[in-house]
Amino acid sequence: MSSAILILSGPSGAGKSTIINAVASRIGEFYFSISSTSREPREGEKNAREYHFVSKKEFEEGIEAGEFLEYAVVHGNYYGTSLKPVKDALNKGKLVIFDIDVQGFHLAKERMGDLITSAFILPPSLSALEKRLYSRSTDSSDAMEQRIKNAKREILEIGAYDFVIVNDDIEKTADQFVSVANAARLKLDSKARDIFVKEWLNS
Ligand code: ADP
Numbered sequence: 001m002s003s004a005i006l007i008l009s010g011p012s013g014a015g016k017s018t019i020i021n022a023v024a025s026r027i028g029e030f031y032f033s034i035s036s037t038s039r040e041p042r043e044g045e046k047n048a049r050e051y052h053f054v055s056k057k058e059f060e061e062g063i064e065a066g067e068f069l070e071y072a073v074v075h076g077n078y079y080g081t082s083l084k085p086v087k088d089a090l091n092k093g094k095l096v097i098f099d100i101d102v103q104g105f106h107l108a109k110e111r112m113g114d115l116i117t118s119a120f121i122l123p124p125s126l127s128a129l130e131k132r133l134y135s136r137s138t139d140s141s142d143a144m145e146q147r148i149k150n151a152k153r154e155i156l157e158i159g160a161y162d163f164v165i166v167n168d169d170i171e172k173t174a175d176q177f178v179s180v181a182n183a184a185r186l187k188l189d190s191k192a193r194d195i196f197v198k199e200w201l202n203s
């Protein structure tokens, strides 16, 4: 059993949720980490499906209690990954997938670096991103502008990621994502590597 973490980052509207849904039956057993956020649910979003929607106060209590593997303020709201379900899934040998921003990626790397494979996903152009955000039409125009501004900042950090995936054609992108998920599973963290070497030498 090989537990591993795959971090996906990229601008809101890049197509991360679309791609994860498209490959769900092709990447073996995985756990998608449902983040907590203090932002309001969008139309059609359901608590505990897209996010755990909590108040700012509840989120801050979670921070105080040390519940988060990482958290960050994105577009003026808190977003964070709870540690416990991630640990449980890793203990079961699952691939754990995070959809988190660049700040969260850096924090997770500091804590669980050798388990992590990372990919940055983006649309083929800035104008395609604008079009997708507008066609999704789930955000106010202020929120969309904030997301585009954030995207221009985040793209400067793609060098920190193992892979860059350009989401132009959904099927091609899904195939690339499957390759990245397979690569993530092949990566051995230091503990698994030590065990493997010991067992191999004794075999
Ligand atoms: P994210 O999870 O990264 O915020 P979504 O998966 O919600 O992004 O996708 C944003 C919008 O772009 C949605 O309306 C989705 O249907 C659309 N979309 C996703 N991938 C593509 C693609 N390859 N070509 C065109 N539209 C896409």
Ligand code: 5GP
Binding pocket: 009, 010, 011, 012, 013, 035, 036, 039, 070, 071, 072, 074, 075, 079, 080, 081, 099, 100, 101, 102, 103, 104, 105
């Ligand atoms: P949205 O509001 O569009 O759902 O998400 C906004 C941004 O927050 C996206 O870039 C997404 O990757 C990021 N995000 C979602 N969950 C988390 C999380 O748990 N931690 C961090 N650091 N970022 C997150």
